Structures are given as C-alpha cells and as structure tokens.
Amino acid sequence: MSNVVRSFADALALALPTAPTPTNPANDNVRRRLEDFRSALTTVDHTVTPAVDPGSLPAEAQAWLQSAIDGAQGTPGIVTAARNAATAGSWYQIYESGPASGHSGPEPHEVLTGGMFAAQMIGFRGLVTSDTLLAGLFLLGPGLHYPLHQHPATEIYFGVSGEICIQHGLDGEPQALGPGDVSLTPSNRLHALTVGTSPVLLLYCWLGELGGRQWWWRQDSDGHWYRDAYERTARASWERTASEAVPADVLARH
Numbered sequence: 429m430s431n432v433v434r435s436f437a438d439a440l441a442l443a444l445p446t447a448p449t450p451t452n453p454a455n456d457n458v459r460r461r462l463e464d465f466r467s468a469l470t471t472v473d474h475t476v477t478p479a480v481d482p483g484s485l486p487a488e489a490q491a492w493l494q495s496a497i498d499g500a501q502g503t504p505g506i507v508t509a510a511r512n513a514a515t516a517g518s519w520y521q522i523y524e525s526g527p528a529s530g531h532s533g534p535e536p537h538e539v540l541t542g543g544m545f546a547a548q549m550i551g552f553r554g555l556v557t558s559d560t561l562l563a564g565l566f567l568l569g570p571g572l573h574y575p576l577h578q579h580p581a582t583e584i585y586f587g588v589s590g591e592i593c594i595q596h597g598l599d600g601e602p603q604a605l606g607p608g609d610v611s612l613t614p615s616n617r618l619h620a621l622t623v624g625t626s627p628v629l630l631l632y633c634w635l636g637e638l639g640g641r642q643w644w645w646r647q648d649s650d651g652h653w654y655r656d657a658y659e660r661t662a663r664a665s666w667e668r669t670a671s672e673a674v675p676a677d678v679l680a681r682h
C-alpha cells in the first residue's frame with residue numbers, strides 16, 4: 429500500500445515545479461509556495477502505515493470516478509498514480525449534516541454532501557499517517573457549486589480529469605483549471621469552485637494549520653453576509669458547528 433502512496437507523492441512532486449497556474453492572481457508568488465508542497469511530498473515518512481477503513485462510494489459517485497479515471501489526462505506518472513490511488517484509497521463523504529443554521533434559504537451542505545468525496549493518501553485517515561501534510565484525491569460531481577469558503581490551511585489542487593472554475597476572493601473572476609494545471613489557495617483566502625458538465629478529479633494537498641474552523645460564506649437577499657463554521661470530525665469529514673453574521677472587520681479584509 430505504501431508503494432501506491434509513494435508513487436502518488438513522487439508523481440505530484442515531479443509535476444508541481446512546471447505546472448501552469450491559470451487560476452491564481454499574478455502576485456500570489458505561487459512558485460515559491462509550491463516548493464513548500466514539493467518538499468513536503470518528498471519527505472513523507474512512508475513507514476507509518478495504519479489499518480484504514482476501506483470506505484466506499486455510492487453508486488452514482490462510483491460512476492463519476494470511473495468516468496473521471498477513463499478521461500484522466502497528464503503524464504503517465506500522474507495518470508497511473510491517480511488510477512492506483514483511486515483503487516487503493518478509503519473514499520469518504522467530505523461534508524456531513526449538522527444542526528440547522530437558522531438562516532433562510534437552503535442549507536448549502538445539503539447540496540454538497542452527496543457531491544464531494546475524498547480519498548486520503550497521506551494524513552489523519554490516509555494510507556500513510558501524517559499530522560503535517562494532507563494529500564489525496566478529491567472527486568466532485570457534475571454541475572456542483574462549492575460556495576465561497578475559507579480555511580487556515582494552505583491548499584493546492586492539481587487537475588487530473590474534467591474542468592473546474594476556481595474563484596479567489598469575494599469579487600474574483602472565476603478561472604478555469606484543467607488537467608495538468610495547479611491552483612494554490614493561501615491561508616484563509618475565500619475561494620469557490622464550480623464544476624462543468626463532467627465529473628472532476630483533482631489531487632489535493634493541505635499544509636500549515638490543518639485543523640480549526642472552515643467558514644462557508646453566503647449572502648441573503650438583502651445583501652447581508654453570513655458564514656457557517658465547519659469543524660473536522662474524528663473521521664476527517666466536516667460538520668457544521670456555528671453560524672454568524674460575517675463581522676464587519678472580517679468583511680472589510682475580503
């Protein structure tokens with residue numbers, strides 16, 4: 429099992445230095461930050477291999493995954509690593525239901541719970557344990573919109589299959605990320621994802637503060653911004669724990 433993770437980490441580390449970065453604003457200093465990820469991927473301790481819950485995907489998501497794997501593009505190393513990771517990984521649903529927010533309108537996570545899945549290669553519930561780096565596969569269903577959210581960790585997405593638009597910042601223009609491209613999200617930056625008509629398969633990594641609150645933002649019909657906090661459960665998925673109006677000083681920073 430560790431060989432699957434090693435090949436995954438090596439293939440991604442090899443791709444990062446030259447991968448195009450079409451979704452990032454020009455002043456993000458992406459190349460320097462990607463070096464931190466490349467370095468972390470090449471120094472993972474592969475000797476720690478816990479027993480992992482095998483996990484499973486619902487039938488619809490299994491079909492998305494098969495379609496995405498069939499349509500995977502990139503170097504032979506990336507495509508093989510993604511295919512092997514998809515088979516070996518412990519798939520789980522990323523968001524779980526929490527208590528009602530009390531705000532009007534649909535609860536955002538209700539749309540997303542059945543549309544986003546992850547298989548961690550490295551991390552709390554990875555095939556290789558790490559508490560400093562998370563890395564794995566991220567599967568998103570066709571047409572899914574993952575609303576503006578922010579988290580303390582620095583994140584990268586590397587495209588393997590399908591096309592996804594990524595928005596940085598409250599008023600940023602969404603930019604397309606395709607196979608072979610990489611996107612870097614700095615700590616606590618607002619970002620949103622929108623999937624096209626095909627399922628999307630990404631490789632993801634998190635570095636930095638891996639815990640803490642992840643905030644989802646939403647705007648009511650009067651233009652007021654609210655945000656819901658999600659916190660990681662023991663199974664690595666996320667559950668909502670708080671809701672509030674976005675504080676004025678926070679809004680001013682975005």
Ligand SMILES: [Fe+2]
Pocket residue numbers: 579583613619
């Ligand atoms: Fe994110």
